[in-house]
Amino acid sequence: MTAEGYAALEAEIRHLKAVERPRIIKQIADARTHGDLSENAEYHAQREAQGMLQARINMLKSKLARAQIIDPATLPRDQVC
Numbered sequence: 001m002t003a004e005g006y007a008a009l010e011a012e013i014r015h016l017k018a019v020e021r022p023r024i025i026k027q028i029a030d031a032r033t034h035g036d037l038s039e040n041a042e043y044h045a046q047r048e049a050q051g052m053l054q055a056r057i058n059m060l061k062s063k064l065a066r067a068q069i070i071d072p073a074t075l076p077r078d079q080v081c
Contacts, residue, residue, distance in 0.1 A: 001067045001068065001069060001070065002069070002070065002071075002072060003069050003071075006064065006067055006069055009060050009063060009064055009067075012060060013057060013060050013061065013064075016053060016056060016057050016060075017057065020053055021050075021053060024046060024049055024050045024053060025050070027046045027049075028043065028047060028050065031043035031045075031046050
């Protein structure tokens with residue numbers, strides 16, 4: 001992966017943690033105020049969104065942990081890698 005690609009993934013993780021996660025937490029709190037949680041579709045939808053967001057963060061972290069940063073300028077031009 002290029003250094004730019006690595007930085008883009010790091011930026012996405014920061015955005016998800018700093019912007020999206022607090023937004024979903026606030027929406028869950030708002031949905032909680034609407035009454036019985038067992039019948040509250042909005043609450044369940046926000047909890048599912050929270051789980052999907054966390055799964056995306058975990059996937060990106062895993063991808064970054066396994067990434068090897070390469071410099072395309074140093075790759076050989078006469079062969080396919």
